[in-house]
Amino acid sequence: MELLNRHVTIRKFKEKPVDQILLESILYSGTKASTTGNMQLYSIVVTKDEKQKEKLAPLHFNQSVAKRAPVLLTFVADFNRFSKWCRNNKAIPGYDNLLSFYTASIDALLVAQNVCIAAENLGLGICYLGTTTYNAKEIIDVLELPKLTFPVTTVALGYPDETPGLTDRIPLDGVVHWEKYTDYSENRIKELYAVKESLESSKAFVVENQKETLAQVYTDVRYKKADNEFFSAKMMDTLRLQGFIV
């Protein structure tokens, strides 16, 4: 629990490489996560090679964490392997659809989080790269992912070279609902986000981005409607290309 509770994202790593046997034991713990019908609908692509990292870095918007991490792990929703097994065994797979894509994504993410916890337990630091879904199409090319696979998320892994403080969270009762979802009143929202808005780092963020409110930094700078729509259309195309949507 303490391990979970003190989780922080690490964006700066030491140059120290991650030992191969250590890495494999971390990945092994990942595969112990729950998986739909024990189908293991995921693959993990490990990137250590500098040339591969150079190809992936721009797809992660050249974030320094993507460039400098000794290891990148791309977690892939994978119905390719399972479908091949079916075909080899006189069975006709029917996993070229949205539900199957989403099911495999769930599998991949449970493994990813297990891997992160195992890594942190061994003194490593991790950073999730949300950019994977933005540029899934290009990542598919670099990693040579076949049809019925889709890269869900990427984890940068290495030995921490910084000790960031814990990140703020809204109060627990702001995300937990008892029996039914209680929708949020204007006042409740104000209450829940009060601490976040009052942080010095948040205020600096607003000034830095020349905005009036913290929320505007999100909507106008970091996670913009136009970008979301662009990448949604691209994601839908990629799902078609990968055979998950007709």
Place this chain on the structure above:
Amino acid sequence: MELLNRHVTIRKFKEKPVDQILLESILYSGTKASTTGNMQLYSIVVTKDEKQKEKLAPLHFNQSVAKRAPVLLTFVADFNRFSKWCRNNKAIPGYDNLLSFYTASIDALLVAQNVCIAAENLGLGICYLGTTTYNAKEIIDVLELPKLTFPVTTVALGYPDETPGLTDRIPLDGVVHWEKYTDYSENRIKELYAVKESLESSKAFVVENQKETLAQVYTDVRYKKADNEFFSAKMMDTLRLQGFIV
């Protein structure tokens, strides 16, 4: 690591209830998981009330684990709360799209897996219910989930009343790829699934279902093409209803 490595799914629980403070500490550890841009794009709906459980049980196909677990946790992708915060702060949210839905799903799943690990660490047992995505539409009604939310998965939680053995997994190098995805030859598939196919439990499964191969149990009985297509169309409709897809 040992905790992760000895994970098993528990489908039979003692009648012993889960203490409220214990439950909250487990959920708290969940919220320490990484989250996209620290937006916390998830909610957790806790079901303990018998009447609510009765409404949810058929949506989980009346699996006894769903009916008998002292606690059900539904993990919800949630862009509603964040969008409300934006609107309260002179910011125009743009999260009514596929990418945002998928991003929030990722957030919800990382929390779910953290919650499971925290729970197991305290001696509880867990079972993921993949049925959530099948009947998301009806679960939305029962839990009164608003627009821009979607139930991603459900975890049944309680004290274990069984001690199942570890589940089989294909060899680690069957799911891990180095630098690039190496597609699977027919022989490789045979190798990877050999142990699974040779298990007594698998053989019994084939006989029980009157099939010729284990794969056919998956394609013809458990995860059928027709069902997958039916639930894919339903999921797409539900995403439209929830405002994530136009």
